[in-house]
Amino acid sequence: MASKPKVAFYWCASCGGCEEAVVDLAEAVLDVVSAVDIVFWPVALDFKVADVEALPDGAITASFINGAVRLSEQEEMARLLRRKSKFVIAFGSCSHMGGVPGLANLWDRKSIFAWYYHDAPSVAVDGGAEPQETVRVPEGTLTLPAFWDTVKPLDAVIDVDYYLPGCPPTPKLIANAVGALLSGNLPPRGAVLAGTRALCHECRLNATKPEKLLLKDLKRVHQVTVDPEKCLLAQGVLCLGPVTRGGCEALCVAGNMPCTGCFGPTDEVRDQGAKGIAFLSSVVDFDAQEEIERALGNVPDPVGTFYRYSLPRSYLVRKRGVPSHG
Amino acid sequence: MSDGEFQPKIVAFVCNWCTYIAADAAGVARARYSPNVRLVRTMCSGRVDPQFVLASFEKGADGVLLCGCHPRDCHYTAGNYKALRRFVLLKKMLAQMGLEDGRVRLEWISASEAEKFRRVVEEMTQDVRRLGPYKENGGK
Numbered sequence: 001m002a003s004k005p006k007v008a009f010y011w012c013a014s015c016g017g018c019e020e021a022v023v024d025l026a027e028a029v030l031d032v033v034s035a036v037d038i039v040f041w042p043v044a045l046d047f048k049v050a051d052v053e054a055l056p057d058g059a060i061t062a063s064f065i066n067g068a069v070r071l072s073e074q075e076e077m078a079r080l081l082r083r084k085s086k087f088v089i090a091f092g093s094c095s096h097m098g099g100v101p102g103l104a105n106l107w108d109r110k111s112i113f114a115w116y117y118h119d120a121p122s123v124a125v126d127g128g129a130e131p132q133e134t135v136r137v138p139e140g141t142l143t144l145p146a147f148w149d150t151v152k153p154l155d156a157v158i159d160v161d162y163y164l165p166g167c168p169p170t171p172k173l174i175a176n177a178v179g180a181l182l183s184g185n186l187p188p189r190g191a192v193l194a195g196t197r198a199l200c201h202e203c204r205l206n207a208t209k210p211e212k213l214l215l216k217d218l219k220r221v222h223q224v225t226v227d228p229e230k231c232l233l234a235q236g237v238l239c240l241g242p243v244t245r246g247g248c249e250a251l252c253v254a255g256n257m258p259c260t261g262c263f264g265p266t267d268e269v270r271d272q273g274a275k276g277i278a279f280l281s282s283v284v285d286f287d288a289q290e291e292i293e294r295a296l297g298n299v300p301d302p303v304g305t306f307y308r309y310s311l312p313r314s315y316l317v318r319k320r321g322v323p324s325h326g
Numbered sequence: 327m328s329d330g331e332f333q334p335k336i337v338a339f340v341c342n343w344c345t346y347i348a349a350d351a352a353g354v355a356r357a358r359y360s361p362n363v364r365l366v367r368t369m370c371s372g373r374v375d376p377q378f379v380l381a382s383f384e385k386g387a388d389g390v391l392l393c394g395c396h397p398r399d400c401h402y403t404a405g406n407y408k409a410l411r412r413f414v415l416l417k418k419m420l421a422q423m424g425l426e427d428g429r430v431r432l433e434w435i436s437a438s439e440a441e442k443f444r445r446v447v448e449e450m451t452q453d454v455r456r457l458g459p460y461k462e463n464g465g466k
Contacts, residue, residue: 274376287404315383316380
């Protein structure tokens with residue numbers, strides 16, 4: 001059994017959906033399990049950090065790390081797994097670009113703690129208790145990881161070999177990635193293991209997308225009953241398919257929901273949100289400032305719309321001069 | 327320019343057909359204006375990707391000035407309208423990211439408006455100087 005390649009899974013700041021995605025491989029997970037030796041997977045298997053530390057450097061063939069990096073512990077674990085692994089794969093949007101937890105970069109540690117431990121209406125008792133990095137108790141000193149001001153994508157703290165995008169990555173892409181790793185048939189280092197073209201190319205509604213898309217009225221999903229046989233953009237619903245990397249086979253659109261961009265931008269684009277802004281601006285069919293402002297008024301939260309998964313990966317990374325709550 | 331005063335870096339994207347000529351004319355006329363502006367000539371204001379604006383800040387700019395032809399005067403018919411639409415959405419996004427109003431500015435400056443170019447650069451330099459450096463470490 002010693003010849004089976006070793007694989008590790010780890011989660012940082014994430015929701016657990018990426019772990020779920022591995023389980024979603026269904027029967028195919030048995031093929032994976034029979035082909036590899038899982039040496040670390042905190043959510044499912046009882047291995048400890050000491051077990052990983054005991055392995056020789058480079059002993060793990062591949063570590064799949066999901067979640068953004070927001071705590072000092074997550075950086076430590078990422079560094080440990082980097083040292084022990086031949087390949088590190090950033091698994092899912094959070095690890096790839098910061099993900100939804102990355103939107104916390106609109107705040108900082110102080111303002112987040114103020115809200116969650118003091119000011120939020122659901123906080124019943126304001127005893128002033130906040131998580132402390134060290135607490136002295138009679139038995140000794142207890143420690144907690146440090147909580148940072150800024151959420152980072154995985155490649156901001158360690159070198160990453162490949163990226164598996166998606167919130168979460170689809171079973172098909174996971175199976176392909178595992179297959180490529182096991183067979184050694186690998187793309188150039190740094191590649192995103194998904195499509196290279198925009199999502200529209202693989203969307204089943206692409207044929208109904210108008211040649212020249214122009215919108216007078218932008219609608220939010222709760223304001224329309226979607227026609228399932230017509231391009232969502234043609235119906236005035238903001239779908240980010242044109243500026244999002246393909247590979248998921250337009251799953252959300254198949255469920256009558258617009259693409260929100262979890263696969264990130266295509267290879268040519270550095271800043272996903274900026275491209276989203278450029279795209280939407282190009283299809284709004286008004287020239288006068290008041291009309292433009294009215295039409296774009298239905299995008300009340302541009303950062304949450306265009307950087308939903310990628311704020312820590314953007315040029316600006318985080319909000320500056322965060323005012324404290326309350 | 328007095329010693330010790332903050333010297334903001336302002337990146338100006340100027341269109342080839344209007345504002346660049348206005349800037350050139352301002353130079354020929356020996357108009358005096360702050361040397362804080364760095365011009366980047368693009369063929370049209372519609373060529374300016376919002377990524378250029380964000381990359382400028384990331385690389386140490388303290389302000390970004392976008393200039394194009396007046397409405398109905400675009401050499402390519404509608405590039406300036408595209409610039410305006412992007413600007414509206416970009417401004418909204420930048421406000422969420424904590425950027426003050428004066429750091430990004432859109433101005434229509436025709437080829438004959440050398441004086442307007444001088445005035446806009448002067449105003450913007452003063453505004454951004456008042457706002458201080460974009461990066462807390464002064465972009466270093």
